[in-house]
Amino acid sequence: xxxxxLSYPDAERxxxxxxxxxxxxxxxxxxxxxxxxxxxxxxxxxQDQLWLNHATTLPGRYQFRTRVxxxxxxxxxxxxxxxxxxxxxxxxxxxxxxxxxxxDDAVLxxxxxxxxxxxxxxxxxxxxxxxxxLAYQISQGGxxxxxxxxxxxxxxxxxxxxxxxxxxxxxxxxxxxxSFFYVRCRRVMRRELGxxxxxxxxxxxxxxxLDLSVDGRWLTISAARGAANDLWxxxxxxxxxxxxxxxxxxxxxxxxxxxxxxxxxxxTRDAPTGKICVGDPEKPLVWHDYVPADPxxxxxGLAILDKVVLVGRTRNAVGEIAIHDLSTGRQLGExxxxxVGSVGSLxxxxxxxNQVWFSYTDSVTPTAVxxxxxxxxxxxLWASPPGAIGTADxxxxxxxxxxxxxxxLQMLVVAKPGIPGPRPTILYGYGGFGQSLxxxxxxxxxxxxxxxxxxxxxxxxxxxxxxxxxxxxxxxDQKQNVFDDYFAAAETLIAEGWTTPEQLALCGESNGGLLVxxxxxxxxxxxxxxxxxxxxxxxxxxEQFGLGPSWVPExxxxxxxxxxxxLLSYSPYHRVRDGENYPAVLFTVFGGDTRxxxxxxxxxxxxxxxxxxxxxxxxxxxxxxxxxxGGSTSKGIGLAADMLAFLAHHTGLTR
Numbered sequence: 001x002x003x004x005x006l007s008y009p010d011a012e013r014x015x016x017x018x019x020x021x022x023x024x025x026x027x028x029x030x031x032x033x034x035x036x037x038x039x040x041x042x043x044x045x046x047q048d049q050l051w052l053n054h055a056t057t058l059p060g061r062y063q064f065r066t067r068v069x070x071x072x073x074x075x076x077x078x079x080x081x082x083x084x085x086x087x088x089x090x091x092x093x094x095x096x097x098x099x100x101x102x103x104d105d106a107v108l109x110x111x112x113x114x115x116x117x118x119x120x121x122x123x124x125x126x127x128x129x130x131x132x133x134l135a136y137q138i139s140q141g142g143x144x145x146x147x148x149x150x151x152x153x154x155x156x157x158x159x160x161x162x163x164x165x166x167x168x169x170x171x172x173x174x175x176x177x178x179s180f181f182y183v184r185c186r187r188v189m190r191r192e193l194g195x196x197x198x199x200x201x202x203x204x205x206x207x208x209x210l211d212l213s214v215d216g217r218w219l220t221i222s223a224a225r226g227a228a229n230d231l232w233x234x235x236x237x238x239x240x241x242x243x244x245x246x247x248x249x250x251x252x253x254x255x256x257x258x259x260x261x262x263x264x265x266x267x268t269r270d271a272p273t274g275k276i277c278v279g280d281p282e283k284p285l286v287w288h289d290y291v292p293a294d295p296x297x298x299x300x301g302l303a304i305l306d307k308v309v310l311v312g313r314t315r316n317a318v319g320e321i322a323i324h325d326l327s328t329g330r331q332l333g334e335x336x337x338x339x340v341g342s343v344g345s346l347x348x349x350x351x352x353x354n355q356v357w358f359s360y361t362d363s364v365t366p367t368a369v370x371x372x373x374x375x376x377x378x379x380x381l382w383a384s385p386p387g388a389i390g391t392a393d394x395x396x397x398x399x400x401x402x403x404x405x406x407x408x409l410q411m412l413v414v415a416k417p418g419i420p421g422p423r424p425t426i427l428y429g430y431g432g433f434g435q436s437l438x439x440x441x442x443x444x445x446x447x448x449x450x451x452x453x454x455x456x457x458x459x460x461x462x463x464x465x466x467x468x469x470x471x472x473x474x475x476x477d478q479k480q481n482v483f484d485d486y487f488a489a490a491e492t493l494i495a496e497g498w499t500t501p502e503q504l505a506l507c508g509e510s511n512g513g514l515l516v517x518x519x520x521x522x523x524x525x526x527x528x529x530x531x532x533x534x535x536x537x538x539x540x541x542x543e544q545f546g547l548g549p550s551w552v553p554e555x556x557x558x559x560x561x562x563x564x565x566x567l568l569s570y571s572p573y574h575r576v577r578d579g580e581n582y583p584a585v586l587f588t589v590f591g592g593d594t595r596x597x598x599x600x601x602x603x604x605x606x607x608x609x610x611x612x613x614x615x616x617x618x619x620x621x622x623x624x625x626x627x628x629x630g631g632s633t634s635k636g637i638g639l640a641a642d643m644l645a646f647l648a649h650h651t652g653l654t655r
Contacts, residue, residue: 006617008609009046012039018540021561023568025540032602033545040602047605047620051586054619058645060653064447065641071443071450072637074366075386079347079357083131094387097632101125101136103153109136118632119625126171128180129214129350133159135171135180142592142626144168148182150193160193172212172219174236181219183208188221202232202242207550213257214350218281220255226553227434227471228252233284245284252468257281258304259352264290266302273467274299276311276329290329298436298467303346303356308374310335310356312346316398316410317438317465319343321358323374335372336379341365342438357382362439363396363414364446393417394449396439401492403461404484407473411458411489412439413498414449424453424651425499427490431460431482432511433554434471444640451644453653454498458489460515475554477566483518490519490526502528505647506583509533510596517572517604520583529584529616529650531643534593537600539571540564545597573600576607584616584650588639591624598622616650 013028032040055061073094081088088108092099097118101109111122123146125136134153137146148169149161165185172181179192186205189198202208206223213219219234221242228250232242246253251269258264265277265287273295277287291311293299300319301312309324319342321335337343341362348356354374361367371382396414403409415423426448430437437457445455459465462474462482474482493499504527508516513535520530540558542548556563568574587605589598601620608618621642626635647653 006050006615008050008618009043011043011606011610013610020540020558021564023564025568025574027538027541029603029606032606033541033597033599035598035602043606044602044620044622048622050617051619051621054617055642055645058642058649060451060648061641061645064451064644064648065637067447067450068443068637068640068644071446072633073387074441076367077369077383077385079344079359079369080382081127081347082349083127083129084351086127086131088125088127088131088134089383091386092633095633097634098122101134103127103131108134108153109151111138114138115140118634124169124171126173126180127153128173128177129175130177133177135173135182137166137169139167142590144595148184160191163191168207170208170210172210174212175214175216181210181212183210201234201240206230211254211256213261213281214259215261218257220257222254227468227475231255233281235281243284255284256302256304263287264302264304266299268468272469273297276302278329291324291331296466298464298470300343300436301346301358303348305348305354305356305374306352307354308332310346310372310374312343312358314436314438314465317342317412317436317459319360319438321346321372333377338368338370338379338381339365340439342440361441363412364394364441366441394446399456399492399496401488403481403488405481407461407481407485409459409485409488411456411492413454413456414445415454416449416452419452421454421497422494422499422503424503424505424648424653425456425493426453426505426507426647427456427458427486427493428507428512429458429460429482429486429489429515430508430510430512431462431474431485431515433462434464434468435511436464438465443637444644447640448644448647448653451648451653453648453651454493456489456493456498458486460485460489476556476563479555479566480570482515483522483570486515486519487523487526490523494526501526503651503653504528505651506530507533507643507647509535511536513537513596513600514539514572518570518575520585521572521575521577522570524580524582527583529586529647531586531588531647532601532604533588533643534590534596534598535572535587535600535604536596537571537604538573539567540574542600545599546593547595573604573607576604576611578611579613580611581614582608582612582616582618583614584646585618586643586646587620588643589620589622590626591622592626619646 016027018025076092078090090099098111123137134151139146146166148163148166169183188202191198209222211220221232223230231246234240234242253267263279263281271293273293275293276291278290279287297313297315300314303310311322323333344359346356366385369383372379395417460482506516513532516532517537558564587601589601605620
């Protein structure tokens with residue numbers, strides 16, 4: 001293996017120790033929290049050069065770039081949004097940097113035309129009920145700090161905006177098409193086009209979701225609270241004061257009012273995988289059971305058609321759609337699906353009919369859109385991605401494994417058929433926020449597999465694969481379960497001959513970056529290399545930066561003595577030990593990231609560079625003008641190729 005000159009930059013170790021709830025907490029690299037000081041800038045410039053020097057020695061870098069680009073050239077297509085006869089859809093052709101919004105096959109909004117530098121992203125969009133206006137949000141440089149505009153679709157003229165402070169804001173248009181509800185600075189507002197001032201509806205700050213019945217009478221407002229939410233229902237015909245439906249209850253509940261005025265309630269209350277109840281919106285606290293919970297398959301979607309109700313579920317991380325009787329809720333059958341994979345959300349026409357649209361993907365199949373017609377009971381392909389290519393030479397299989405405490409788990413192993421093990425392997429995981437990892441087409445995964453590697457996605461507690469209790473089993477004081485599940489996956493792959501510790505690499509981003517950080521500090525001997533992307537690593541101070549405060553329900557707060565003890569038990573930055581033989585680590589961070597501040601990776605990188613006794617490199621790849629959710633296609637291809645080339649080099653993948 002080629003060793004580079006690892007003369008890491010001098011990084012002053014401050015004798016700074018915080019006293020907190022009886023703990024002495026050293027923080028020698030706190031000065032790296034501020035990116036603007038000359039010391040940090042100098043440190044970062046040296047890290048940039050170190051990474052570039054190493055990158056030039058990676059033999060597979062350009063082959064991976066070519067391969068990822070080819071596998072990404074399938075482009076993308078979204079499920080349609082219908083407004084009357086008008087059909088709105090996002091499409092990205094091969095070679096395009098960003099998806100383009102079309103209405104009836106005509107270009108409506110092209111981020112590249114708005115900004116030829118490619119730094120502007122279309123964050124979300126919502127047409128008015130008659131399809132004549134479009135509310136849309138754009139942000140720059142990956143910051144996700146969205147600005148809201150309203151466009152006249154016929155003339156292309158802006159009729160409202162810019163309105164700032166609309167990060168992740170839902171938009172709920174009223175039937176008149178002249179006013180809408182939205183969220184600004186985490187407050188629910190009502191806006192009338194052309195009026196200077198907006199009326200606040202709810203002002204206690206939260207991450208709100210909005211849903212408005214088609215007739216414009218019933219507004220549902222939801223506020224996320226960790227693994228639960230608060231819920232209000234407002235009758236806009238009668239003054240519109242929101243009625244509290246759920247507050248301070250340990251459950252996730254979603255309400256929608258159908259065209260016929262029936263209240264549908266999807267809830268995990270007394271049903272961790274979710275059940276469906278029905279009721280009368282005039283009595284929003286009274287519901288009766290409609291579709292019972294399936295303990296093995298969490299609910300993932302609901303579509304109310306004219307004749308039947310469709311219910312989406314995820315069973316063993318694989319999507320399915322059941323058909324239920326509209327009046328009784330009794331199951332009648334299943335929607336035929338194109339394969340064993342992931343099913344996206346179910347889209348219907350607001351005015352009602354018997355058709356539903358959904359996306360489908362699996363490990364080797366690019367995402368396509370299908371239509372199911374309840375009248376003919378047939379599923380047909382509605383739209384393929386613009387550059388669909390032949391399926392990759394890869395096969396996937398579910399492998400069962402058991403965590404340290406006996407919990408039964410599964411992982412999805414994707415590999416070329418017929419190559420004997422052990423082989424260089426990437427183990428990917430997330431395990432948090434109730435997010436499910438289901439089979440999906442990934443140019444990153446398939447480029448690794450095409451080169452002869454094995455790619456494994458582990459189902460970990462903390463995700464949503466088995467419902468709300470599964471999420472809770474990996475949050476707060478249960479967070480160590482997530483890491484133990486990950487170690488069990490690694491040990492199973494080694495024991496079953498898929499790989500060896502010298503060929504096993506880790507990869508994760510965001511909360512998955514925290515997972516990777518915990519793994520390399522708790523079990524460094526199990527792995528040879530890791531990519532830690534946009535990670536959370538200083539769990540004592542995380543809540544002081546970015547979106548940190550909103551994650552306290554998931555992780556806990558250092559201001560609480562018991563929660564601080566839990567955070568310290570796994571906080572990767574605080575678990576770095578001098579003289580440890582650490583794996584090769586590549587941190588990838590983004591200057592425009594407003595969710596997870598790059599300071600986490602800077603501090604951890606300095607700590608590991610100081611502590612490691614290994615000749616394997618600890619490196620930091622920094623990208624300005626890009627955000628947490630990624631930017632343009634070409635930047636994404638470059639990042640994926642660099643990550644794969646780094647992992648290939650340090651696991652010995654040479655094919």
